[in-house]
Amino acid sequence: MEKLARRRVTAADVAREAGVSPATVGFVLNRTKGQTISEATRQRVLAASQRLNYKPHQAARTLRSGRNKVVLLVLPDWPVEHSLRTNLEVLTHALAAHGYALITYTPLPQSTAPPLWAILDPAVVIGYKPFSVQDVADMKSLGIRNIIPPPDQEVVEASPDFVLGPRLQGEYLLALGHTRLGFAKPADPRLEELVEARLQLLNQVCTEAGVAPAVAKQVDFQGPSGPLAIAQWRAEGVTAVAAYNDETAADVISAAVRHGLRVPEDLSVVGHDDSPLAARYLPSISSVAVDNEQLGLYAAGLALHYAEEQPLPDPPTGAAEIVPRESTAHIDGGHGH
Amino acid sequence: MEKLARRRVTAADVAREAGVSPATVGFVLNRTKGQTISEATRQRVLAASQRLNYKPHQAARTLRSGRNKVVLLVLPDWPVEHSLRTNLEVLTHALAAHGYALITYTPLPQSTAPPLWAILDPAVVIGYKPFSVQDVADMKSLGIRNIIPPPDQEVVEASPDFVLGPRLQGEYLLALGHTRLGFAKPADPRLEELVEARLQLLNQVCTEAGVAPAVAKQVDFQGPSGPLAIAQWRAEGVTAVAAYNDETAADVISAAVRHGLRVPEDLSVVGHDDSPLAARYLPSISSVAVDNEQLGLYAAGLALHYAEEQPLPDPPTGAAEIVPRESTAHIDGGHGH
DNA sequence: AACTGTCACTAGTACGTTCTAGTGGCTGGG
DNA sequence: CCCAGCCACTAGAACGTACTAGTGACAGTT
Numbered sequence: 001m002e003k004l005a006r007r008r009v010t011a012a013d014v015a016r017e018a019g020v021s022p023a024t025v026g027f028v029l030n031r032t033k034g035q036t037i038s039e040a041t042r043q044r045v046l047a048a049s050q051r052l053n054y055k056p057h058q059a060a061r062t063l064r065s066g067r068n069k070v071v072l073l074v075l076p077d078w079p080v081e082h083s084l085r086t087n088l089e090v091l092t093h094a095l096a097a098h099g100y101a102l103i104t105y106t107p108l109p110q111s112t113a114p115p116l117w118a119i120l121d122p123a124v125v126i127g128y129k130p131f132s133v134q135d136v137a138d139m140k141s142l143g144i145r146n147i148i149p150p151p152d153q154e155v156v157e158a159s160p161d162f163v164l165g166p167r168l169q170g171e172y173l174l175a176l177g178h179t180r181l182g183f184a185k186p187a188d189p190r191l192e193e194l195v196e197a198r199l200q201l202l203n204q205v206c207t208e209a210g211v212a213p214a215v216a217k218q219v220d221f222q223g224p225s226g227p228l229a230i231a232q233w234r235a236e237g238v239t240a241v242a243a244y245n246d247e248t249a250a251d252v253i254s255a256a257v258r259h260g261l262r263v264p265e266d267l268s269v270v271g272h273d274d275s276p277l278a279a280r281y282l283p284s285i286s287s288v289a290v291d292n293e294q295l296g297l298y299a300a301g302l303a304l305h306y307a308e309e310q311p312l313p314d315p316p317t318g319a320a321e322i323v324p325r326e327s328t329a330h331i332d333g334g335h336g337h
Numbered sequence: 338m339e340k341l342a343r344r345r346v347t348a349a350d351v352a353r354e355a356g357v358s359p360a361t362v363g364f365v366l367n368r369t370k371g372q373t374i375s376e377a378t379r380q381r382v383l384a385a386s387q388r389l390n391y392k393p394h395q396a397a398r399t400l401r402s403g404r405n406k407v408v409l410l411v412l413p414d415w416p417v418e419h420s421l422r423t424n425l426e427v428l429t430h431a432l433a434a435h436g437y438a439l440i441t442y443t444p445l446p447q448s449t450a451p452p453l454w455a456i457l458d459p460a461v462v463i464g465y466k467p468f469s470v471q472d473v474a475d476m477k478s479l480g481i482r483n484i485i486p487p488p489d490q491e492v493v494e495a496s497p498d499f500v501l502g503p504r505l506q507g508e509y510l511l512a513l514g515h516t517r518l519g520f521a522k523p524a525d526p527r528l529e530e531l532v533e534a535r536l537q538l539l540n541q542v543c544t545e546a547g548v549a550p551a552v553a554k555q556v557d558f559q560g561p562s563g564p565l566a567i568a569q570w571r572a573e574g575v576t577a578v579a580a581y582n583d584e585t586a587a588d589v590i591s592a593a594v595r596h597g598l599r600v601p602e603d604l605s606v607v608g609h610d611d612s613p614l615a616a617r618y619l620p621s622i623s624s625v626a627v628d629n630e631q632l633g634l635y636a637a638g639l640a641l642h643y644a645e646e647q648p649l650p651d652p653p654t655g656a657a658e659i660v661p662r663e664s665t666a667h668i669d670g671g672h673g674h
Numbered sequence: 675a676a677c678t679g680t681c682a683c684t685a686g687t688a689c690g691t692t693c694t695a696g697t698g699g700c701t702g703g704g
Numbered sequence: 705c706c707c708a709g710c711c712a713c714t715a716g717a718a719c720g721t722a723c724t725a726g727t728g729a730c731a732g733t734t
Binding site for chain 3: 360367398
Binding site: 020023027037038041062063065066 | 684685
């Protein structure tokens, strides 16, 4: 308001205003432990800081203290699923409660820009899948110590939503009397690892129940893969399909209906993620709802464990449940819900 | 690898290795203009920097030079539409070509964390809608000068996808012979402004064509709003509905079919955004495809105009087109595509 | 009365970079 | 022979914070 070329307000300005030294300002505002400050001075500093609208310069803080209160979440370059989004919101809130900001980032393959972890020096970097050796080396050379999943430990435990979801799909369909299952894979090659993992979990259920493994087919919402998969499933006597996620489930239903089948009378289809699409589709899609809140909180706990001296959080129980809708039915054609 | 407590490599280390001063290292690595450096020294510095794997400390750079090569994109707290995502990718790439990193950010209402612009001091902050007076004041107090849309200019020109899309929906349905249109609004209250804007544009087309304004109803994928809207549209003689986006279009179709109507024979529905859902739905949904690439490039140009001394980019032409699919037909019941 | 200890602060430095203000050495014009 | 002017660098001062190492003042102990 006053002068045109207004510098930003620094701790020194606040100190002058409050009649103390810059160090005292720092002690008050950061609640530095091991320092005793009289209540009167504390109030004077607080008031002055408020009056001048003082905001500490984060870059300076980072430079001095060597760490930034930022958690970087590296997302893979695939469509952000609905489940991820709610997960993310919980994570953001939980971290914010401890003063950490969450920044999400999707590295682009042919980008000329340096990766974000070089710009932000985040306190923690979280990846949805383990980082490449090169990325880890890059981060370590930048002084980033907290990497999740930890790169040194070899065995990566799968996160529980991937473990329980396919199990539930399988058990649900088997409970409806189906004995010949199909599995629908999405076309996106970037998802391959996860797809295979889910398929194996489904087959595990099949084996346990003494039925043949699921017939896995790729289904895309355009092109010939959909009709082809439907024909092959019919030929193999498949009466129920577990889909990788709700989008894939929709593609299966679409292909089936266009092929002249009725869903669920001729073919039951179950999705995964309980996304809005599942509720919205025609017919509505039975799906697996994952407890994203719990997962988000666990991720936050993990990050804080590395960033601060917090104890390790309890591993999530992986609560998940089937949400029955119109797309599934008993093998005899009765309703499954 | 060598010692355990490895400090990070600084410009001083590189200088020592190359046998020059730290200043020279800076000049070489930043190609500082107005400085002459002999080719021999340049190569020595470059080699030393490579050998030590030197990465400049961004916080220090930011502190000294006062700005960070970061563009902050503030997204509203509503579901990220498909169109936004592709838009974003183009923007990221275009900025990366100039060495800028794009960070997206959605402020959460009850968050205790400071807004991201306080942490990053970004070179530019872009909002999808104008910032509140308070936010602008906050940013200015942090020394952020480049804000898009610029807060000082009163009139905000609507971005062209919002201008053209509803026009196309209207013109398309009228061309199919429909004379009584409906407009489907999503339930999310956060979208209200945009919804009203699109409705007005649609009505503008109606007025120009000499037909009555569209009958606007709210439609949600759950609850009674869907059936209610369908009943009211039927009562008013509506034969075609333009939806706010593809999700809303899906909700309209779902409600219509459950109400016993056939789509498109009894009711035509057109969506907006040409999202995967539109292609995937049963029936597939006619929609409006927006040229997101162009919009992304424009946003990048705008950001660079403010951040560097780049000239203003040409305003986007707002290319958009109708993608006809199964959900629309001539009023006589024939096919619209 | 001297010593120890706590309280309530302050002085001053370090973090790693950018960038201004030099500084010698050399060439060429007067 | 002197000085201007360029070349190829270097010294050193910021930037704003966090934090260590003090420093008086006073209370309590011996």
